Amino acid sequence: MSTSYSYLERLETIVKAHEEWRLGECLNLIPSENRSSPYSRSFYLRDPGNRYTSPDKFYRGTKYLDEIVSLTEDIARRVFNARYADVRPLSGHIADFAILASLTRSGDKVASISPDDGGYPGISHLGLGKILGLKNLYFPFSSSSFNINAKEARAMIKTEKPTVSFFGSSFILFPHPVRDISEDSESIFVYDGSHVLGLIAGGQFQDPLREGCSFLIGSTHKSFPGPQGGIILSNNRELFERVSSMVFPGIIDNFHINRVASLAVSLLEMLEFGKPYARSVVQNAQALAKALEDNGVRVKCRDIGYTKSHQVILDYDKSKISIFAQRLEQANIIIDNGGRIGVSEITRLGFGQNEMEVVAELIGMVINAKKPLDFVTKRVRSLVKDFQEPKYVLKNLQAESRS
Numbered sequence: 001m002s003t004s005y006s007y008l009e010r011l012e013t014i015v016k017a018h019e020e021w022r023l024g025e026c027l028n029l030i031p032s033e034n035r036s037s038p039y040s041r042s043f044y045l046r047d048p049g050n051r052y053t054s055p056d057k058f059y060r061g062t063k064y065l066d067e068i069v070s071l072t073e074d075i076a077r078r079v080f081n082a083r084y085a086d087v088r089p090l091s092g093h094i095a096d097f098a099i100l101a102s103l104t105r106s107g108d109k110v111a112s113i114s115p116d117d118g119g120y121p122g123i124s125h126l127g128l129g130k131i132l133g134l135k136n137l138y139f140p141f142s143s144s145s146f147n148i149n150a151k152e153a154r155a156m157i158k159t160e161k162p163t164v165s166f167f168g169s170s171f172i173l174f175p176h177p178v179r180d181i182s183e184d185s186e187s188i189f190v191y192d193g194s195h196v197l198g199l200i201a202g203g204q205f206q207d208p209l210r211e212g213c214s215f216l217i218g219s220t221h222k223s224f225p226g227p228q229g230g231i232i233l234s235n236n237r238e239l240f241e242r243v244s245s246m247v248f249p250g251i252i253d254n255f256h257i258n259r260v261a262s263l264a265v266s267l268l269e270m271l272e273f274g275k276p277y278a279r280s281v282v283q284n285a286q287a288l289a290k291a292l293e294d295n296g297v298r299v300k301c302r303d304i305g306y307t308k309s310h311q312v313i314l315d316y317d318k319s320k321i322s323i324f325a326q327r328l329e330q331a332n333i334i335i336d337n338g339g340r341i342g343v344s345e346i347t348r349l350g351f352g353q354n355e356m357e358v359v360a361e362l363i364g365m366v367i368n369a370k371k372p373l374d375f376v377t378k379r380v381r382s383l384v385k386d387f388q389e390p391k392y393v394l395k396n397l398q399a400e401s402r403s
């Protein structure tokens with residue numbers, strides 16, 4: 001066999017093993033992930049993924065490609081009730097980059113939640129703040145309410161005058177006090193809804209564009225069950241144009257039009273089924289948190305109802321959490337090393353509140369070392385085998401017309 005074919009054989013084997021394990025045998029509880037529908041994924045393989053188009057009309061042959069993009073933006077505007085949408089960002093981080101690169105200059109102040117309080121490190125002094133020469137300021141944060149301290153944050157904005165202020169974070173349990181902070185405050189308010197975009201699309205959690213934010217940006221693949229990508233939404237024409245005109249040619253050239261077509265399907269699924277999906281995600285997260293505590297597992301924010309998002313956060317110190325995450329992985333239960341447990345993907349696969357009791361029992365068995373890991377692994381395998389197909393999806397028109 002030639003070298004190429006032996007590499008190919010290895011590649012096939014690795015990808016197959018990954019899929020058999022993560023899809024067929026694991027409980028996927030990473031809150032940054034989800035399962036897009038086969039119909040949405042089918043658009044990945046189609047010809048737009050081989051093509052270029054750009055706003056300056058440099059390429060010819062783009063009439064249908066441009067229609068795909070404007071159709072997708074039209075659907076996005078509907079889903080999020082926004083006047084302007086840009087679906088070109090390749091990820092949530094790139095959407096953050098577009099915002100900061102176009103609205104700030106080196107030396108400007110930018111406020112957000114500190115990475116120490118669960119804020120996104122990508123926009124902090126460790127990430128874009130450093131790259132763009134910004135001065136990062138962090139909102140006062142209350143660990144008991146797991147939220148920004150609104151009164152102190154308003155005062156901070158008044159004194160420090162940050163050019164841009166971000167809501168939204170990576171560890172997010174409760175809506176942020178957007179209205180309280182943004183009202184009569186002078187800053188451009190941006191909601192980084194990377195984690196909670198699917199909840200916002202389904203009318204849960206909060207509604208940043210109507211609470212005082214000029215932008216809602218985010219990833220399209222975390223609680224929003226679409227292809228990996230990013231989106232920028234706004235009702236403010238002047239600010240949106242400043243950002244959008246920087247996206248091309250400054251930040252993204254080829255924006256993967258197959259991904260955009262795939263996103264259109266996911267957006268339509270959310271237009272149809274977003275409300276029941278988002279409601280079930282939040283109900284499942286709350287049920288899981290309660291059941292975890294019933295199984296002797298400590299969860300953050302018990303006194304204030306645990307969560308209103310897709311996340312539940314374990315309440316142990318960092319070193320314990322990473323030992324738990326490692327042990328859970330050995331039992332085919334996949335969480336992250338920050339102790340976040342996400343229920344978006346399993347909700348999408350049809351898990352309801354009864355299954356949350358089972359999931360909590362299995363996690364409890366591992367964390368409290370009540371059963372051998374291979375006992376739990378077997379139970380996980382048998383649980384997930386009945387939940388393999390995403391729900392809340394549209395019928396595949398192509399497949400229908402063939403049958």
Ligand SMILES: Cc1ncc(COP(=O)(O)O)c(C=O)c1O
Pocket residue numbers: 032091092093094096119120122168169170171192193194195218219220229230
């Ligand atoms: C709040 C927040 N914003 C942005 C991102 C980056 O998202 P993406 O992976 O789509 O670039 C993350 C990643 O987890 C995040 O938590």
